[in-house]
Amino acid sequence: GAVVSQHPSRVICKSGTSVKIECRSLDFQATTMFWYRQFPKQSLMLMATSNEGSKATYEQGVEKDKFLINHASLTLSTLTVTSAHPEDSSFYICSAREEKTQYFGPGTRLLVL
Amino acid sequence: AQSVTQPDIHITVSEGASLELRCNYSYGATPYLFWYVQSPGQGLQLLLKYFSGDTLVQGIKGFEAEFKRSQSSFNLRKPSVHWSDAAEYFCAVINQAGTALIFGKGTTLSVSS
Numbered sequence: 001g002a003v004v005s006q007h008p009s010r011v012i013c014k015s016g017t018s019v020k021i022e023c024r025s026l027d028f029q030a031t032t033m034f035w036y037r038q039f040p041k042q043s044l045m046l047m048a049t050s051n052e053g054s055k056a057t058y059e060q061g062v063e064k065d066k067f068l069i070n071h072a073s074l075t076l077s078t079l080t081v082t083s084a085h086p087e088d089s090s091f092y093i094c095s096a097r098e099e100k101t102q103y104f105g106p107g108t109r110l111l112v113l
Numbered sequence: 114a115q116s117v118t119q120p121d122i123h124i125t126v127s128e129g130a131s132l133e134l135r136c137n138y139s140y141g142a143t144p145y146l147f148w149y150v151q152s153p154g155q156g157l158q159l160l161l162k163y164f165s166g167d168t169l170v171q172g173i174k175g176f177e178a179e180f181k182r183s184q185s186s187f188n189l190r191k192p193s194v195h196w197s198d199a200a201e202y203f204c205a206v207i208n209q210a211g212t213a214l215i216f217g218k219g220t221t222l223s224v225s226s
Contacts, residue, residue: 104157
């Protein structure tokens with residue numbers, strides 16, 4: 001089946017720094033990728049839809065200047081958390097769409113100190 | 114508006130017993146339905162999906178699901194649960210624009226020996 005990778009799997013950073021998370025579709029091309037955030041014991045919250053070669057579409061309440069998304073190729077989307085603060089600590093999961101099915105990466109655990 | 118309801122927050126099943134996880138959806142047209150499983154600290158793995166055709170869908174790991182339009186349901190079943198099936202299970206439907214997934218809140222499955 002389709003495989004999606006994420007890197008890093010876990011990151012700890014100081015408050016005020018920026019963190020970049022990569023999402024790659026390994027065996028298929030994805031014009032559309034998605035970024036989710038998941039709080040403990042909760043479902044996934046869609047943050048934004050990343051479209052190759054164009055600007056991302058952000059969900060209501062998600063700060064586009066804080067969560068920068070770049071989808072420069074058909075296999076790579078990146079999420080940069082700028083000037084991270086402790087409240088940004090969370091589990092971030094990406095997915096890539098192949099036809100009508102989304103395939104998910106393993107997630108990135110971000111801890112901001 | 115489209116929505117997905119998973120009525121059971123937590124279910125405990127004895128190893129070897131059968132399992133049924135409930136999912137109800139609200140959708141105006143023919144839905145595209147999915148079941149995903151998430152182990153702790155991991156991303157989501159696609160178990161199975163329904164787009165059209167045979168309403169009984171077979172998935173990976175011995176899971177199956179049945180689409181019942183009259184009941185707006187897409188329940189997940191497994192005849193004999195293994196301890197390794199303990200995880201979080203999410204039902205999802207694709208939105209009418211075909212651009213994003215709408216998730217249920219998830220059901221936590223515990224397996225007792």
